[in-house]
Amino acid sequence: MLFSITAAFRTVTDISPEILSQLGIRGLILDIDNTLADHNDPLPAEGVIEWIEMMKECGIRMVIVSNNFALRVKLFADLVGIDYVRESKKPFQKGYRLAAMRLGLPKRALAAVGDQVFTDVLGANLFKIKMLYTLPIGRGNKTLLKIRKAIEAPFIPKRIYGSDPSKPLEHRQLNAITYKEN
Numbered sequence: 001m002l003f004s005i006t007a008a009f010r011t012v013t014d015i016s017p018e019i020l021s022q023l024g025i026r027g028l029i030l031d032i033d034n035t036l037a038d039h040n041d042p043l044p045a046e047g048v049i050e051w052i053e054m055m056k057e058c059g060i061r062m063v064i065v066s067n068n069f070a071l072r073v074k075l076f077a078d079l080v081g082i083d084y085v086r087e088s089k090k091p092f093q094k095g096y097r098l099a100a101m102r103l104g105l106p107k108r109a110l111a112a113v114g115d116q117v118f119t120d121v122l123g124a125n126l127f128k129i130k131m132l133y134t135l136p137i138g139r140g141n142k143t144l145l146k147i148r149k150a151i152e153a154p155f156i157p158k159r160i161y162g163s164d165p166s167k168p169l170e171h172r173q174l175n176a177i178t179y180k181e182n
């Protein structure tokens, strides 16, 4: 399976330490654009700084792996205080290998977090780690995003955590999601 998604979330901030613990995930390989921030926005999206701090306090190790250019990635990673791999050429494996080495965790304890099927999802599956998909933030180019959504739609799971903001995220929801052990 090249396009397996372990669990899908409305936004990265819907990923909770409880869900990670249930999946045995102790390290995250994070995408930036449309995952932690709007495309090329120097600032993280709402709640992301607090989410990162909370994850750090819970002992979750994180590294940013982005295909964006060096300065964009460095400035963002420094701002949020996370180590990074820039110009990673996802879905190719080199960036993931570097990230896994820096995290110092076995593959079974790792998950990639990202919004793009043909980079983040495919890359995680080629590297044989879990994949936590987040819907793209995308306040950027609406036409491009529309095209992307149409192409990616068949790969996206129907159940998305946090898609109904009135419902709290509960662990038991996890059982309803297609969860594939890597």
Ligand SMILES: [Mg+2]
Pocket (backbone or CB within 6 Å): 031, 032, 033, 034, 035, 114, 115, 116
């Ligand atoms: Mg992205």
